[in-house]
Amino acid sequence: KNLSKLSGEIEMPLVPVLAEMEYAGVKLDVENLKSYANELRGKIIVVEKQIYQYAGFEFNIASPKQMGEVLFDRMKIISNPKKTKTGQYATGEPELLKLKDKHGIIDEILEYRGLQKLLNTYVEALPKLVNQKTEKVHTSFNQAIAATGRLSSSNPNLQNIPIRTIEGREIRKAFIPSNNDGVIFSADYSQIELRLMAHMSKDENMLNAFVNGEDIHTATAAKIFNLELGEVSRDMRSRAKSANFGIIYGISSFGLAQNIGIKRSEAKELIDNYFKTYPKIREYMNKQIAFARENMWVETINGRRRYLPDINSRNAIVRGVAERNAINAPIQGSAADIIKIAMINIYKKLLNENYKSKMILQVHDELVFDVQKDEIEQLKAMVTYEMENAVNLSIPLTVDSGMGGDWLEAH
DNA sequence: CCTGACTCGC
DNA sequence: ATGCGAGTCAGGT
Numbered sequence: 341k342n343l344s345k346l347s348g349e350i351e352m353p354l355v356p357v358l359a360e361m362e363y364a365g366v367k368l369d370v371e372n373l374k375s376y377a378n379e380l381r382g383k384i385i386v387v388e389k390q391i392y393q394y395a396g397f398e399f400n401i402a403s404p405k406q407m408g409e410v411l412f413d414r415m416k417i418i419s420n421p422k423k424t425k426t427g428q429y430a431t432g433e434p435e436l437l438k439l440k441d442k443h444g445i446i447d448e449i450l451e452y453r454g455l456q457k458l459l460n461t462y463v464e465a466l467p468k469l470v471n472q473k474t475e476k477v478h479t480s481f482n483q484a485i486a487a488t489g490r491l492s493s494s495n496p497n498l499q500n501i502p503i504r505t506i507e508g509r510e511i512r513k514a515f516i517p518s519n520n521d522g523v524i525f526s527a528d529y530s531q532i533e534l535r536l537m538a539h540m541s542k543d544e545n546m547l548n549a550f551v552n553g554e555d556i557h558t559a560t561a562a563k564i565f566n567l568e569l570g571e572v573s574r575d576m577r578s579r580a581k582s583a584n585f586g587i588i589y590g591i592s593s594f595g596l597a598q599n600i601g602i603k604r605s606e607a608k609e610l611i612d613n614y615f616k617t618y619p620k621i622r623e624y625m626n627k628q629i630a631f632a633r634e635n636m637w638v639e640t641i642n643g644r645r646r647y648l649p650d651i652n653s654r655n656a657i658v659r660g661v662a663e664r665n666a667i668n669a670p671i672q673g674s675a676a677d678i679i680k681i682a683m684i685n686i687y688k689k690l691l692n693e694n695y696k697s698k699m700i701l702q703v704h705d706e707l708v709f710d711v712q713k714d715e716i717e718q719l720k721a722m723v724t725y726e727m728e729n730a731v732n733l734s735i736p737l738t739v740d741s742g743m744g745g746d747w748l749e750a751h
Numbered sequence: 752c753c754t755g756a757c758t759c760g761c
Numbered sequence: 762a763t764g765c766g767a768g769t770c771a772g773g774t
Contacts, residue, residue: 400770400771402769402770402771403770403771403772404755404756404757404770404771405756405771405772406771424755424756425755426754426755426756428755428756430756431756431757432756432757432758433757433758453757453758454758456769456770457757457758457759457768457769458759460768460769460770461758461759461767461768461769462759462768465768465769482766485766486765486766487765487766488764488765488766490761490765490766491766492765492766492767493760493766493767494766494767494768495767496767496768497759497760497766497767497768499759499760499761499766499767500758500759500760500761500766500767500768501759501760502759502760503759503760504759504760508759533761533764585763585764586763587763588763588764589763589764589765590763590764591762591763591764592762592763593762594762594763595762595763596763598762598763599763657762660762664763664764665764667764668763668764668765669764669765671764672761672764672765675761676765703760703761704760704761704765704766705761706761752773752774753772753773753774754771754772754773754774755770755771755772755773756769756770756771757768757769757770757771758767758768758769759766759767759768759769760765760766760767761764761765761766
């Protein structure tokens with residue numbers, strides 16, 4: 341019954357919505373990307389030379405295998421380098437960051453990798469995918485791939501456009517309105533996964549923080565470090581934020597220590613304090629695991645199931661993965677359910693109220709619109725309402741939004 | 752054509 | 762020994 345409801349009321353009605361989004365497409369500022377490509381190529385050549393200088397010879401910087409051999413066999417910048425499961429030297433970002441102060445070459449490698457990634461994956465690739473007839477990029481939104489019920493996006497993937505670095509943000513500027521007098525509007529859920537954790541666990545302390553409209557990471561820090569809200573330092577907030585995210589993923593003290601860069605014992609203490617602050621979250625996590633052991637599946641607020649055949653495995657590592665899935669899937673999946681409902685309702689209104697504006701992208705907790713300027717006020721109110729009221733939880737869902745001449749400005 | 756390492760997003 | 766994806770490149774079959 342639940343599954344036919346999920347199918348009939350969410351997944352099937354979503355099909356034409358996604359089809360229209362794919363068909364609408366996104367306009368790209370190709371000229372800007374082309375000049376940015378040249379800028380990146382110039383920077384890459386400089387960094388490349390610097391790396392060869394440090395190494396004393398030329399090699400393929402893009403080959404992790406060669407990079408490992410250069411750093412650890414020939415340059416010997418440290419004695420006991422970490423290896424991957426195949427026995428190759430690990431040269432990924434987390435490893436290189438630990439070696440930053442060992443040699444000047446490390447910063448250059450990180451810089452090179454960052455620039456090359458932007459150039460190859462985005463700046464050069466996106467213009468090639470512009471449709472000649474529509475002069476837009478048309479992604480595919482895949483509805484039946486992710487195990488949790490999320491969408492995925494491919495050819496091109498428009499759900500992983502850079503935003504974190506200054507160089508990356510430049511790429512977002514190329515996503516522009518389809519009309520000269522249009523704007524990009526973006527609306528995103530604030531902390532939807534933590535709100536769902538609060539809702540599903542019914543933890544009073546976390547529910548209260550959201551009901552009172554507090555900054556959840558500051559509120560968490562105040563509680564676990566036993567301070568007033570005003571006394572929370574930047575570092576404390578940052579640690580509490582890591583703890584909040586870690587909780588959603590079922591993190592270990594080892595993983596949290598790694599993430600924040602503290603001792604395992606300190607991470608354990610942080611987690612202990614976390615569960616003292618939010619006792620029902622620990623209860624909820626245990627309940628999810630117990631339910632999964634019994635039924636071999638867990639479910640979202642709309643009855644979407646994730647089957648967990650490994651939940652009773654005798655292999656502790658395999659079982660651990662399934663246990664974290666039992667905790668994470670209902671949270672991540674419920675967030676997916678909610679935004680899908682909002683999308684269906686928004687699409688209906690766009691049609692029924694004869695909007696010219698179009699919904700063009702979904703990025704897990706964000707919806708992006710290609711907007712006709714005279715519709716912006718009405719559209720903003722409508723989208724915010726539909727997102728905030730897609731479902732009724734024990735706490736409010738809140739939406740932040742913005743608009744601008746490109747996707748970066750809208751954020 | 753496939754896998755692994757790496758890096759981009761939420 | 763923290764969840765969910767996709768794209769690129771190297772290197773092997």
